[in-house]
Amino acid sequence: MNGPGTLDWAPAGPDLVAEPVAAALGGLTAFAASIDPDLADTAEFCARYGVELADSANCVIIAGRRGEVTRYAACVVLATTRADVNGVVRKRLDARKASFAAMDDAVALTGMEYGGITPIGLPPDWPVLIDAAVLTRSSVVIGSGLRRSKIALAPDVLAGLPGAEVIEGLAG
Template sequence: MTHTYGTLRTEPALERSDLLAAPVAKAAAALPDDIAAGVRVAEIDPDLADTAAMTEAYGLTLDVSANCVVVAGRRAGEERYAGCVILATTRVDVNNVVRRRLDVRKASFASMDSAIEATGMEYGGITPVGLPADWPLLVDRAVTEAGDVCIGSGLRRSKLFLPGASLAALPGAEVVDGLGR
């Protein structure tokens, strides 16, 4: 069964693993059936993977788009990472909420190279589905209350659509009030 979001036609993600980065396909296949059934994927132009360009080109609104960013910090010589999911209309509170959650003196967005290497995903397509299992996954409560959201697929050439509430069921997920500002 096909669903549409704006002008994008989606298909069940598990039937189109060719549109998912390898760690995303593996993680999606391991989801409980009731959650996996709600994960859909749409192919897009990879040049339009950035949120603003994608929403404009495909007739979506920013309030149904979520971003996953990788934040890093160092403590006692150990690099610590977290995946952070917020609505596209907000910004991650890196300096307060994420820094405290990682228990580091300073937190910042991970460099493009380290984010790609650590996740096995393409920059501009990083998604919470399939992040390393030992990372905390911080999900802003507003995302879980947003209904269906559009997020990366691990590749720049596709997007996932799924209920925001299902992100709270991902491994390592923690719903955080005020993560997005």
């Protein structure tokens, strides 16, 4: 599999992904491509590199709190949708309150750059919640842990990640 759009995709290696991503790639089949880091945000990336929004998935880090306990999860949804943070995700985390994790916390806890966070290489005790619609695509583009590159892979690779849970209706 190559990847969508006009990018030069090559097998993902440590030169194009963040350190925790490289450590977790192992035997995964994934491709990476360099991009302009100023165009890492999804809409700009898709427009510049000819990738359909529906073939791009965003990974957001959610912090759920109940009392003094904070639980984190990654949510992977197509770029054409938004994660149901206050419904599905909050309930899955058994939290009274759920919100996007603070940027500094997300960066420190993942070892990845903000705007490039990806579900590959996250802390092993975090659930990786994947909207079922992501699995309907033939390939999907995600972050690489860095703003200067992207990863393309088959959605079933995401579903096979440690802690992955495919959830119908995670996004709307």
